Amino acid sequence: MWQILTILAIAGGVSLHFWWRRRFQRALEESRNEIRCINEEHRRSDQQNQTERAALFDSMVEGLLLLGQDGRIQLANHAFSSLLGVTGEVQNRTIMEVLRLHELSGLVEKVARGEQVLGYELRVSGVAERFLEVSAAAISDGHGGNRGTILVFHDVTRLKQLERTRQEFVANVSHELRTPLSLIKGYTETLLDGAKDNREVAKKFLQTIQRNSERLQLLIEDLLTISELESGRIKMNLQSVALRTLVDRVFEDLKTRAVARKIVLANEVPELQIRCDADRLQQVLGNLVDNAIKYGRAEGRVTVRGQKVNGGAVEVRVQDDGPGIPAESLERVFERFYRVDKARSREQGGTGLGLSIVKHIVQSHGGRVWAKSEVGKGATFYFTLPTNPP
DSSP: OHHHHHHHHHHHHHHHHHHHHHHHHHHHHHHHHHHHHHHHHHHHHHHHHHHHHHHHHHHOSSEEEEEOTTSBEEEEOHHHHHHHTOOSOOTTOBHHHHTOOHHHHHHHHHHHTTOOEEEEEEEEOSSSOEEEEEEEEEEEOSSSOEEEEEEEEEEOHHHHHHHHHHHHHHHHHHHHHHHHHHHHHHHHHHHHTTGGGSHHHHHHHHHHHHHHHHHHHHHHHHHHHHHHHHHTOOOOOEEEEEHHHHHHHHHHHTHHHHHHTTOEEEEEOOSOEEEEEHHHHHHHHHHHHHHHHHHSOTTOEEEEEEEEOGGGOEEEEEEOOSSOOOHHHHTTTTSTTOOSSHHHHHHHTOOSOHHHHHHHHHHHTTOOEEEEEOTTSOEEEEEEEOSSOO
């Protein structure tokens, strides 16, 4: 009997052993599967985080450059490539290999020495000149060690251009004010020194003082007009205006100047009604016709034409038969203080702001302005006015 019990006990023990072994292997396999799932989830999560970080970096307006301990590029966002004109793969390359900019390499070395780099101005030459403000800092590993360098690039080209424009504007205004003021001062001192006792000389000097005072007044008025137009402070008084009648009014105001140069003024504008600020449009036409009289051919002809164009807008053109404008100057004639012939312009007494005022008034109506010319064949100035200006 005991033999049978012994055999049964052994058989039971063996069965229990294999049962526990199968159960252990099944649990081990389940654990392995679970670990694989966890690892896969971590991998997907890391990939997603990397994708999100890359998208975040590429959406930044500022250029971002990340260097490793060895000075090689680990990360560069889209803005960096765009700002510095970089094409192709940059990862694992040095700054000198990618950009050939010793200044940037110098900044990285400066950061490695523990120095601070904030707002360093970097000028980048190329098809279009750019000015970048660069800040750089070391990346710490939390234990005082250096894991690399991060550089941030901010585009300040527009600010530089505005600053340059401001400086040029101040210089031009100072020059334009200095000439009449010097004449007024000189003739006044001469009068005070005794020239006032000679009636003929005194009269001539006073006429010169008056003429230059009027020139100063015109310059100041034009500067105020430009300032108001550029700031948008001028409100347009829109109303229906007969264009041909407005041209006649301008011709009447400038008839004396045209007669002095024996120039014929021709109004070939058809009966057109336009919606505009009549005073401002008269100022536009006045400046264009006045320029045509001043710079056109003596005993010549100044013609104003108008017509409807696509979309119901009205196109107006003022044409002269003078010496014309060189091709390189056509794009610049609407700039403040720009003169094709500086000596002749100052002799004629212009402020150099007339065409700039024309441009701003037309644009305030929602139109555009341009010029066409051939040297020796006169010049034609065009502008358009929309049917329903803003």
